Amino acid sequence: MKLGSVAREKTRSGFLAEVRRRSGTNPADCYQCGKCTAGCPLTFAGDLDPARVMRLVQLGQRDAVLQSRTIWLCASCETCTTRCPQEVDLASVMDALRIMAREAGLTQAAREVAIANAGLLGSVKSRGRVHEMMLVLQQNLRTLHLFRDAEKGPVLMLKGKMDPLGHKRGARDQVRRLFENVARMEAAERAASTTPRCACSDEGGEA
Amino acid sequence: MSYAYFPGCSQQGMAAEFDRSARSVCDRLGIALSEIPDWVCCGATPAHATSHLLSIALPALTLAKVKDADAVATVCAACYSRLRIASHELREDAELRARVKEAAGVECAGEVPVRHLLDILCNDLGVAAIRERVKRPLAGLKVACYYGCLLMRPPKVVAFDDPENPRVMDEVLAAAGAECVEWPYKTECCGASLSLARPDVVCKLANDILREARDAGAHVIAVACPLCHTNLDLRQADVARQYGVRYEMPVLFFTQLLGLALGVPEKGLGLNRLIVSPKPVLEKLAAA
Amino acid sequence: MARVGVFICHCGENIARTVDCARVAEYAATLPGVAHAVDYRYMCSDPGQRLIETAIREHGLTGVVVASCSPHMHEVTFRRTVARAGLNPFLCEMANIREQCSWVHEDREAATAKACELVRLMVEKVKWNTALEPIHVPVTRKALVIGGGIAGIQAALDIANGGREVILVEKGPSIGGHMAQLSETFPTLDCSQCIMTPRMVEVKNHPNITLYTYAEVEKVDGYIGNFAVTIRKKARCVDEALCTGCGECQSKCPQGKLKTSVIPNEFDLGLSRRPAIYVPFPQAVPNVPVIDKEHCRYFQDGKCGVCQKVCPAKAVDFTQTDQVVTEQVGAIVVATGYDVMSSGEYGEYGGGRYPDVIDGLQFERLLSASGPTGGEVKRPSDGKVPETVVFIACAGSRDRSHGVPYCSKICCMYTAKHAMLYKHKVHHGQAYVFYMDIRAGGKNYDEFVRRAIEEEGAVYLRGRVSRLYQKDGQLIVKGADTLSGQPVEIAADLVVLATAIQARPGSDALAQMLKVPYDGYGFLSEAHPKLRPVETNSAGVYLAGACQAPKDIPETVAQASAAASKVLGLFSMEQMEREPTVSVVNERTCIGCFDCERVCPFGAIEHREIRDRRGNLLKVVSHVNEGVCAGCGACATTCRSGSIELRGYTDEQVFAQIAAVGV
Incomplete structure (x- = not known):
């Protein structure tokens, strides 16, 4: 994953804005406390922990996120959404990412x-x-x-x-x-x- | 109170005993359930992971068929969650209502509240009324009440109890005479819909839950969701293979345990359909 | 005939960028009654002010309009300027062509036209202005300090040492506040009680301080310089004059037997029990017990009275009742402090069900030599020395979902201190700290945190804890370390939550009593976040310490001293001067309906009886107390007989402005 072009990519792709629109929650609110990662029953099985997914969304890293296994392993148990101190609805973000990945044909993971x-x-x-x-x-x-x-x-x-x-x-x-x-x-x-x-x-x- | 009953797909197949025991229990307790005619699947996780519109439109199709009921009654935690979220979003979002109307061809404003049977038992009927009707108290039976994830989450939409330490099922089964153990995995996730795609992952989660229930001294686990049931009951053989631990822990729907206490004949509860048989535990109990 | 001078300020480019100031000056010169109009680059500068002074003298001006920034900025400046030229300062008005014009518009033509209009309106007003003289209010040079923690103690001592009398009111049985409960203080690890108790003793012995403990402020009337305060001294049932503090009563109280007592000791935050008659802690000031009537057998069923029998000084008096006293003071310092959020608020952290999940203040008591364990770290459930302790920062802070959105400011520091002191006491123990950010801005603060990590071996894990639960006598803590992207599970013997700092319950009611604004969390608001940090919008009421926002001890002490210096400044005069822009009632036309009294937010309306020469009551009318009136004008607009006017904003002045709109 290359982070050298973070700012440009973020503004160019509008990925963050798209995730926000589709999920109805603002990923920019995430302040990376990791409570989602700590409580997620599936962190052990995924390639990215949930907080990392949120960070990459913030940085506009579309491909890294949509090609990750984690978004598909999310069981929608809503533990993260329930406990997020910033009231970010992570479960909805995961839904939005799965939908976007499917549309983009990126379900190989x-x-x-x-x-x-x-x-x-x-x-x-x-x-x-x-x-x-x-x-x-x-x-x-x-x-x-x-x-x-x-x-x-x-x-x-x-x-x-x-x-x-x-x-x-x-x-x-x-x-x-x-x-x-x-x-x-x-x-x-x-x-x-x-x-x-x-x-x-x-x-x-x-x- | 009149309830429009939504059985849910699993309750017609793998978990038919959940449907059967729920109907028997409600019958005993004087709760009138009338099945929603021609209901359709709630869409479960695959729907909301595929299309938001689909995940709301499918439940809307069913909810629009509800006429003259005070509430929609559900038994499956997953169906409950999907129906309740759909009804919540339809109430809040006029634009979504219009899109759903175009997609499903029906109008649904989410006005009839969607409720889970545990909520109805605890808050409409009351545990005192249950206690009065108990014929064979489950005295000496230690139960770990497992709520799973979707019954209490997200609390902004579904909660009828404390999302971190729910008590409703404990109270209902305590009224039935059981001893409900304190244990830490009441609301941990069992992997739910991953059962089909990733049984390896589900085994790890099921093993954790079974271990905690056993360590807390439980004789049986009570559940309120057919997915939890499959993952905990059916997967015990896989858990034994993957982790080398044989729990032989009977996993029952809470309605089956309640039905036993209310004196519902075994045929009406479908106990014989469980993979890990509860017979040894129940017989020991009867002998004591 | 009016001779008004108009002075248009460019404010550098701030106004001139969008407003053609020269054109506004030209326009102003054409207005009827304007004798002189000029524009200048910085009217507030020395040459700018001299321009105004000279013009007043040369043109014999009778009124001045300065068209520039907001009166909040420079009204005082320009009124002093005109006063130097011999004009009454209230004949000077400002037209705001910056905040209300140049800053909010882009179209130069339209903005210039608007500036002309604003100037015209103010010229019309000034023509009706009259000379006003400042109001003089006498000052009672005695202060009330509410709250006997370190903030209140510092403020009281500074005022008292400045030579003025102070009444210090404390709700609890002793002064000392939270600081008396602490073990050691960061970043120097001074023993808190050792540095606190000399101050407490000084308060008790100070000739200028009257101390009311176990007392509460019930009512505040009056205004700056002249408050009347009603204080309820709750019945201690122990005569303060007779009691020698020998402690015989509390050692004999049958409710205090170690094994059977059920009364939670508030000073130890419920970690120990106490008798029904008690002194909260050994160094209490005053060292006089109180009887907790709710738990006292004598008060509950009339059968006991042991304390009365054993008291050698005959100081126990069950018949004592609350006393209500009224005090006259000139200034009030609010120092009511904070509370910590209960550790039971978090469902995922046990919701208060686990005895070994405690808050930071409770851990202070476990560390303190005067605490329930004599300074040995032993966990509440079974008295075992914990070998693994998990500290969770931000438990409630920065959590808009479960707690409060703000940072509680002191937790990073005290948590580092806790980890360090724990290691000092339990050498083989391991401390883990879950944190989100380390906020250690302050002299020697960051060095202190680094020491906890580098030298004392505390393991810092960057992440929040999702949940914890009890299993096999331990607490299983499920957190994460976001730096490595890993979930972390720790089996701990004790968990300490750095719960959020909150305003005292009831601080909102106190704020309402004092007419001090407060925020959504009950913290009292300062008058200006930068330039008036210890004053409030209620004149004569000052803030000290954590009642304003979470603060550590050095900050609290600094603010308390600042509040004291404000009070001493006020007390340096026998009379204080106030602006005369207050309401005045025409007693001849007032019909005595007192609608004004109902709408006045400051309680400035009084009843005045009008009698004839023989003393017969003719009528009762409204009267405005000039000391209290804040000049808001609510009464003037409410008065149905049109009998009230606000000086400086009379009907004539306002209508003249309105009539000039769009001419």
């Missing part, structure tokens, strides 16, 4: 999480409700962990916890239209905003 998220939403989109068994099978297929949790299948079937015939469904047509509308509206909103979709693309001439 945590493919499995991205796949799981897409899988659940796919299930909701087609059935109105989640079909858990389908979810597990899809996840294993798409991540090539074919036998992950395989031994649990028979147990779960036996206990009646996995029903291959699926659940009831809810308001499928309404939900499908809802998904389509959201996709259409957000595409329009993105087109209207001049923010570049990926910092990598406008990086070229500067080096």
Whole structure:
């Protein structure tokens, strides 16, 4: 990570402003006390601790943040948001960063999480409700962990916890239209905003 | 009070026993639940990690179907959180209301309060009323009440109790005769939705929680969330493999424990669906 | 016929950049009644002032308008200038063409036109100005000091040593305040009680100081130089004149038995117990006990009276009642100090459930030789000597979510001191300090903190603690070190929270009584943050110490001495002079409705009886106490019979200005 061009990058990319707009909270309020890092149950698993993510957002380090694993490992448990002395809603910042990373196609750092998220939403989109068994099978297929949790299948079937015939469904047509509308509206909103979709693309001439 | 009941997806599948026991308990306690017709998934974490609009519009679709109820009743902490946040944001933000209307095709101003069953038990019914109806007190059963993250956080939107040291579940189960232990991991996160994508991470968090509950002397853990339940109950085998510790710690939904005390027959509680069987603990208790 | 002089100031470029001053002067010269108009680069400079003086003499001016900055800046300057030329100072007015014109506009044409208009308005007003003479108010040369901590003690001693009488009122049974509770003080590690107690004794023996302890100020009437203060002396139930301070009563009080006492000792912040009749600490001044009626068996069920029986001086008197006294004083120094936020406020730090999570003041008591452990560091739960102590700075400070947004200023220093003193007492112990920034500006302060780190081995971790919990007799502290980007977990035996410094509860009520503004946190406001730091907007009321903002001891003492010097300055005169811009009632037309009394924020309206020669009461009318009136004009605008006018701002003057708008 290069910090030599901090000031220029910050003003040029408007990354901080974009995160602020999308998250509804101001990352500039963070004074780096580290209480989020101290309380985050997933600090051990991430590549950046939460306070570091906030700092890099402040410094406009778009790529470093959007390519990090941490934003995908955030379990949205809201511990950070609850305890932040500066009332920064970090959980919302993480949501905003995940959305921006997905838009920019930068989900390589945590493919499995991205796949799981897409899988659940796919299930909701087609059935109105989640079909858990389908979810597990899809996840294993798409991540090539074919036998992950395989031994649990028979147990779960036996206990009646996995029903291959699926659940009831809810308001499928309404939900499908809802998904389509959201996709259409957000595409329009993105087109209207001049923010570049990926910092990598406008990086070229500067080096 | 009339409650529009939102069961949630997991309560139709993996955690059907949560739904079943909640209905049985409410039936015993005279709490009338009427299921919201044609409800849809709350979107859970994947929705708000993908699109803010989607994460509000999905719950709005369900909330708009609520007619003539004093409150929406939920049992799953995650559904509770998503529905409550959506209703909160819809109340506060007129622009969002308009966008949601365009996306979901329904109007929803978030006027009907979204509440969790624990809140209803404690604050509408009252623990005294529960105590009166207890038939088989859970005397001698040491319970670690595990609230997880989403029931109490963020306090600006959801809190019906102290976010750092919640007491509602302890009070409800104490009214059922159980001895609720003091333990430090009441509100630590279990990894929730990472269960599918990163079981390794979830195992570490589950191990911490199980260890603290055991060290506090708990016989069982009580939960209010199907994700917590999966991570703590189903993952105990993985925890044993990853950390070499076999806890054999039964993890029950609080409604199952309450149901036992109220004399609900076992069939109405779905105890047989639990991976770590609570039978040995409960039998020892009955014998004592 | 009026002969007004108009003086337009360029204020360097401040005004001239946007206002064409020469054009304004030319315009002013054309106004009816203006005999002379001129512009100049700096009107407040010596040559500028001479310009005005000369013009008054040469042109026989009857009024002066200076168009320049705000009257807050230079009204005094220019009024003195005209006075030197023999004109009554109140015939000089200022038109503000800087703050209200050049600084807020960019369009030169429009700004010049506005400046012309502002000048015209003021010329019209000045034509109606009349000569006013200053008001003289007698001064009672005796001061009241509220609060007997180090701030109040220092202020009282300085005033008393300056030869004036002082009444020192302390709410508790002894003077000494928080400083008497401290172990040693940074950065020199002086024993706090050793440097404090001589001052306390001096207060007690000073011929110019009257000490009221266990007493509270109930009411303050009057105004600068002439306050009437009502003080309630709470019943001690011990006769101060008879008591010899032998201590027999407290050693025999059945409520004070070591094992059974349930009464928390306030001086030890609840870390020890005390009897129902007690002297708060051995060096207390006065060394006279009080009876805590809430816990005294005699007062609760009438059965005991042991203290009365054992008192050799027969000083215990259960029938004593509160006494209310009224004192006349000329000035008031507020020195009510601070409190620390309770360590129970933080849910994530145990919410007060863990006995071994204590605040900084409690740790002072554990370090103090006069404390509950005799100066040995032993933790409250089981008396074990803690081998690992975690100090958490900013517990409540700089926390807009859970606590207060401001920095409490003293915590960085006392935490470094705590870590150091702990190491001095427990050589094998390890201190950890969680901090966000180290704020150690002050003489030898940063060196002191460095010493704690470099020589005393305190491990400083830069980060806040997310939460802590009890497990197996220890406290598990989950923090972070942001310098290495790592979460940190420490199993501690004792946790000390540097909780936020807060205003005393009730400081807002006191401020209202004294008509002193206060901030959202209950700290009393100084008159000007830089230039009038010990005065308040309530004339004759001064501030000393932490009632104004968090402060350490040297700062507190300096401010107390400053307040004392202000008081002595006021007391240097038998009479004080005040501006005559106060309200005056026309007693002939006043109908006695007293609406003015209801709206007056300063309590300046009095009732005056009008009688005929035989003494028959004709009517009761309003009368303005010139000493109290602040000249706000609320009464004048409220009066429905139009009987009140504000000198210097009469209806004629104001209407003349209004009539000149847009002409």
